[in-house]
Amino acid sequence: MDTTGATPVQARCVGDVAIIYASDYLNKLSGERIERECKRQLEAGRQAVVINFRDTELVNSIGVSILMGLIDAAEQSQARLIFSDVNSQTASLFEMLGLTRHVQIAKDEREALSWIEPESSAAASTVHHA
Amino acid sequence: MSQERILAHVARHDFVGRDAELHQFISYASQLPERKLLLFAAPTAGGSEFLRQAYDELFFRRASAVPICFAFGKSDLSLVEIASDFFRSFLQQYIAYRRVDPSLCVTALTFHDIAELALPTDYEAVTSLIESFERERGSSDELNFLRFCLAAPHKLAASTKRTVLPLIDCLRLAGEYKTTLTNEIVRAFLARNDPAVVAGLRRQMPNLTHEAGADLDAAELINLDYLGDEDAHILLDTLTRKLNVESSDQTRDLIVQQLRGSPFSLAALAQSAREESVSLTNFLNCQRLYVDELMGGRIHRHFSNLLSRIAPQAQTRRTLIRVLYESGLSETRKASVWTWKKRLGVEGSEFEHIIEALHVHELANSSGATIELNTDLPVWTDYLQAQYQLEVAGEARALTVANALLDTLKRAPQTMRRKYRREAALGLKDLLSRFNCQEVPASLFHYDQFAASHTGFDAEAVNAALDAEADIIRLPQVVSSIDGSVIANTEPGRCAIAHGFEAAEYTDENEIVWIAVEIDSKLEAGEELTKEWCERLALIARENKFGGVKLWLVSPEGFTSDASKVLKQHDAYGSSRQQVELLTARLQPETAKTESIAVDEYEMVIPMGTDTELIAAHAVEQIARRINFRPDAINQIKLALVEACINATEHSLSPDRKIYQRFRVEDDKLVVTVASRGVVPAGLGQNGDANGSVKSRRGWGLKLIKTLMDEVEFERVDDGTQLRMTKFRK
Numbered sequence: 100m101d102t103t104g105a106t107p108v109q110a111r112c113v114g115d116v117a118i119i120y121a122s123d124y125l126n127k128l129s130g131e132r133i134e135r136e137c138k139r140q141l142e143a144g145r146q147a148v149v150i151n152f153r154d155t156e157l158v159n160s161i162g163v164s165i166l167m168g169l170i171d172a173a174e175q176s177q178a179r180l181i182f183s184d185v186n187s188q189t190a191s192l193f194e195m196l197g198l199t200r201h202v203q204i205a206k207d208e209r210e211a212l213s214w215i216e217p218e219s220s221a222a223a224s225t226v227h228h229a
Numbered sequence: 230m231s232q233e234r235i236l237a238h239v240a241r242h243d244f245v246g247r248d249a250e251l252h253q254f255i256s257y258a259s260q261l262p263e264r265k266l267l268l269f270a271a272p273t274a275g276g277s278e279f280l281r282q283a284y285d286e287l288f289f290r291r292a293s294a295v296p297i298c299f300a301f302g303k304s305d306l307s308l309v310e311i312a313s314d315f316f317r318s319f320l321q322q323y324i325a326y327r328r329v330d331p332s333l334c335v336t337a338l339t340f341h342d343i344a345e346l347a348l349p350t351d352y353e354a355v356t357s358l359i360e361s362f363e364r365e366r367g368s369s370d371e372l373n374f375l376r377f378c379l380a381a382p383h384k385l386a387a388s389t390k391r392t393v394l395p396l397i398d399c400l401r402l403a404g405e406y407k408t409t410l411t412n413e414i415v416r417a418f419l420a421r422n423d424p425a426v427v428a429g430l431r432r433q434m435p436n437l438t439h440e441a442g443a444d445l446d447a448a449e450l451i452n453l454d455y456l457g458d459e460d461a462h463i464l465l466d467t468l469t470r471k472l473n474v475e476s477s478d479q480t481r482d483l484i485v486q487q488l489r490g491s492p493f494s495l496a497a498l499a500q501s502a503r504e505e506s507v508s509l510t511n512f513l514n515c516q517r518l519y520v521d522e523l524m525g526g527r528i529h530r531h532f533s534n535l536l537s538r539i540a541p542q543a544q545t546r547r548t549l550i551r552v553l554y555e556s557g558l559s560e561t562r563k564a565s566v567w568t569w570k571k572r573l574g575v576e577g578s579e580f581e582h583i584i585e586a587l588h589v590h591e592l593a594n595s596s597g598a599t600i601e602l603n604t605d606l607p608v609w610t611d612y613l614q615a616q617y618q619l620e621v622a623g624e625a626r627a628l629t630v631a632n633a634l635l636d637t638l639k640r641a642p643q644t645m646r647r648k649y650r651r652e653a654a655l656g657l658k659d660l661l662s663r664f665n666c667q668e669v670p671a672s673l674f675h676y677d678q679f680a681a682s683h684t685g686f687d688a689e690a691v692n693a694a695l696d697a698e699a700d701i702i703r704l705p706q707v708v709s710s711i712d713g714s715v716i717a718n719t720e721p722g723r724c725a726i727a728h729g730f731e732a733a734e735y736t737d738e739n740e741i742v743w744i745a746v747e748i749d750s751k752l753e754a755g756e757e758l759t760k761e762w763c764e765r766l767a768l769i770a771r772e773n774k775f776g777g778v779k780l781w782l783v784s785p786e787g788f789t790s791d792a793s794k795v796l797k798q799h800d801a802y803g804s805s806r807q808q809v810e811l812l813t814a815r816l817q818p819e820t821a822k823t824e825s826i827a828v829d830e831y832e833m834v835i836p837m838g839t840d841t842e843l844i845a846a847h848a849v850e851q852i853a854r855r856i857n858f859r860p861d862a863i864n865q866i867k868l869a870l871v872e873a874c875i876n877a878t879e880h881s882l883s884p885d886r887k888i889y890q891r892f893r894v895e896d897d898k899l900v901v902t903v904a905s906r907g908v909v910p911a912g913l914g915q916n917g918d919a920n921g922s923v924k925s926r927r928g929w930g931l932k933l934i935k936t937l938m939d940e941v942e943f944e945r946v947d948d949g950t951q952l953r954m955t956k957f958r959k
Contacts, residue, residue: 124843131685157846157864159871160929188864195936196929 108136115146116215118208121155125162137169141176148173149211153184163196170201179203183211235288235331236281236298243467244282245492246460247275250451254283254426257449258292258394261424267438268428270453272591273493273531276400276428279453283426284396288326294394294424295326297382301414302401308371308410312378316362317343319382320355323393327351354388372409379417392424399429399437404539404586415441432589456490458482458648464492468499475508479906479948480515482884486644487519487637489606497527512948516637520630523612532612539586547620548573549583553593554617556602557610563601611637645948647720649882649907654722655783655809657745658712661727663816664704664743671700673812674781674802677793687839688811695811705729705741713744716769723747726769737776744769745781754784754803759792763799783809831892835874837883837905842874845890852892853899858958865937866899866956872930872937873903873952883907883949898939898957906949 109120117140122129137148150169152158158166166182173180183205185193193199205211234240257266270276277300284298297319301311317340324346325333333346340359347355358381365377386393397418405411418425419441429437431452438448456464462485469476488494501522502509509515522528540546552572556564564572570580584600587593592609594601604610615633618624624632672678672695683691706729713724724746731739744766748754762782770778780801782788787805788796796803804812833848835841846867853863870890877888883905891902935941940955 124840126840128685128687128839135685157843157868157871159842159868159875160933161875163929188861188868192868192933196933 108132110136110140112140112145113212115144116149116212117145117147118149118151118211120151120153123154123156125152125155125158125166127161127165130162130165134165134169134172137180138172141172141178145178147179147181147215149181149183149205149208151183151208152186152189155186155189158189158192160196163192163198166198167201170198179215181205181211181214183208233285233289233331235285235325235334237285238278238281241282241285243464243471244278245464245467246456247279247282247453250279250453251283251286253449253451254279255286255290257426258283258287258294258296261294261392261394262449263422263424265419265424265448266426266451267434267448268426268451268453269431269434270400270428271455271491272403272430273491274453274455275492276430276453277398278492280396280398280426280428287394288331291329294392295323295386296394296396297322298396298398300398300401301410302399302405308375309366311410312375313366316378316381319395320358320385323382323385324351324355351389354385357388358385372413375410375413376417379413383417383421383423386423394424394426396426397428399427399433403430403433403589404582411437412440430589430591432591456492458485458490461485461488461490461492461495465495465499468496469502469509472499472503474499474502475510476502477510479946480509480512482648482948483512483641483645484509484515484519486648487607487641489608491606491608493531494528494608497522497531501526512638512641516634516641519611519637520615520633523608523615523633524626524630528608528612532609532616535590535592539583539590539592545573545575545579545583550613550616551621553587553602554613554621556600557604557613561601562604563599565599566595566597569600646882649884650720651722652884653882654720655747655806655813656722657725657747657783657809658710658722658727660809660813660816661707661725661743661745662710664707664727664729665816666704666706667816668701668703669812669815670695670698671702672698673808673815674702674804675793676784676787676796676803676805676808677790679805679808680787691811695815703731705731705743707743713746713769716773717744717746717765719746731777739777741777741779742770742775743779743781744775745783747783750784750786753787753789754782754792755789756791756795759784759788759795759803763795763801766801767799829894831894833890833892835888835890837874837878837886837888841888842871842878845874845888846871849892849899849901852894853956856894856899856958858899858956862956862959866901866954869934869937869954869956870901870903872934873901873954876930876934876952877903877905877950880950898955901938901954901956902951903954904946904949904951 111118117137119133119136119140121133125133133150137150140148150166170180181203182193184207185204190204193204203214205214237244254266268276268279270279280298280300284296287294287296299315299318306314320343321336321338322334324343325331327348328346338346340362344352344356344359361377362381365374368374382393382395395418397414399411399414402411402414415437418427419438427434427437455461462481465476465481465484469481484495484498488498498518501518505518505521507514507518509518536546536549540549552569556562566584569584570576573580573583575583584593584595587600588595591603591606594603602610611633615629618629618632619626672682683694686694707727708729710725710727712722713719713726714721716726717724724744727743727745729741729743730736731741746762746766748758748762750758759782763780766780767778770780780799782796782801782803783806784803785806787808788803793803831848831852833845835845849870850863850867853866858866874888877883885906887905889904893900893902934952934954938954939957940953942953944951944953
């Protein structure tokens, strides 16, 4: 059976693209929530996943390691993974830990979507909570 | 309970860790059933003081029975002197109790004084007894005189129609088996039907009761073992405070582990610290003092006196030290009685006396056919090694001291590590014993299912999901659960073997043995490791001819999918630490340090746990803001602190599960210190692999901290790790 966490991950789909919103503190627990949702989207056949860090103030090293796992998972599924709305501190952290060599970082969601298939941005969007 | 002392050597509130036993004692004395109360004490566990405390307690409680307490074997007196001493002591205590005057117990009184102090209702009986005593003492028959004196309490009780409760301390007679005195004590107090309390060493008491023809099963027993870690810690804390000796939690923990909760040894070390004006604030001081104790202090005198009594002749004693020490070097530490006899070079009753005394004092274990050195008490083996080096190997004393100090210092971290690992163990033995046919969600025993359904959810959500789970396992009724660490060759507490019945039906078909083991794996346990453990446990089951068997492996982070397949092949269960904790909570419902600090220094203690590092991060953010750090620097300090907290949580088997933080504001910098007690991480100071492979994802914390802060310094402290991080205001 599936479990419903007390703090769900916010996510929405724009065509074939899933957008997942990271919480204010990306640690083991919240990272695993994102991981779970991301894998669910990849298994559903999404061609691209955007992780939006607009609310994220702090990412710890465990959170980073989970994001690295997601980069792996996306590669294996031959899907694109883009991070967006990353604040400057977090961007420095990703740079420092080498994530930026494996993932694209967009200024915001719109830019991320523009980098993906043009038809994705035209499609209707749906919002749900995982 | 009373605070006043009569016979007790320490105040009641300083007599730590024996409340349950004293309560049992008082309960016995209140009811005075027809059976005896036997006190089985471990050597140096404080059996004599327990009796004295019990005496004082009974005295002030004014129970119906008159307590009489006497310790045999205090010094080398003749039988007549011992008998007279007993008689006088008993009469004084009787009079003291009747007059409710504790001072009479310890005041020097003549028999005339005693008779004069007797209450009118007791006067005739007391004077008559004293007259009989004088008459018997004049006769030349020592044995009859001894018997008269030992029977005196019974006679006085009969003539005054009062109940007398003798508390007989035989602890110092240990090893003096079948002597006239021992035989007569047994005859007077164990072979009779009257209530009596007899205390002796735990390996001595079965022989005494056997000699008396008494039924051990019919007696009430109190086992006085060494103090547990917590009580021993409290005792040491109490002693050091009382003696004005400075000590710390860390050093007290080390001492308690090293002295195995022996009140005698703890008191000896604390007293020695006081006499030498040494503070017990670091491991080096503790071990120096410990070695001094081994070489010439109270601990040395204790073992030295013991060995002198066991082997009075110097040459035999020297040979005994050699044989004991060398037997400890062999793999099994065990040799046949024949080998021992040959090597010791003594025959007949002398040999028997030596072996019996070694066994009773728990210096060696004798099974009748074999003898082995007892290595349970490090203080004994340390003393033995030092004596061997000095007396047998002829080593210079200074060199022996130096070597002993080096050895004990090197051993200290391992001693603490063993303690932490023991404390961090999940307690599988107790957990299995609580199974009791309860029904639990099956996913708690199948890591793959659990991970698939519950990873990434908080405890509340996981518990809710488990409550709704349809797949249920009914646990067996466990009738015996033992520590299987010796059988499985694991550290203590990490393997348990439980015998029970499925569905609580006592039939051969339903008989089941659970073998549970905690395995070490930093990440999910892999296929090879899991296979190795499954095969190892299956072998144990085969060798022990267990019928129905269920293997249960517990790995802190669970099992890889390949390992889960191996578990299925062996029909074994596999759980992560989280699953076991959830199971434990289901089987048993749940039931700051502050110090003065400088103005420019802040201290904070947080529990290790979910997201508590954020609380610390917010605190340091406020401090950094007050001293005008730039926002990006503040974020860097916050993240460094978060990483340090995660590091402390993940890499130490912390006994108190706390992270101690200090934020010191200086002119041009903020110094953050993060400390935790527990195991020092392996490869301390090495960086994780941040460049690479996505596979090596963990272990970046330290590199991150070093990048974020200006100065980072790891410091090994006596009992754990301290990380000092500095950020300069630029």
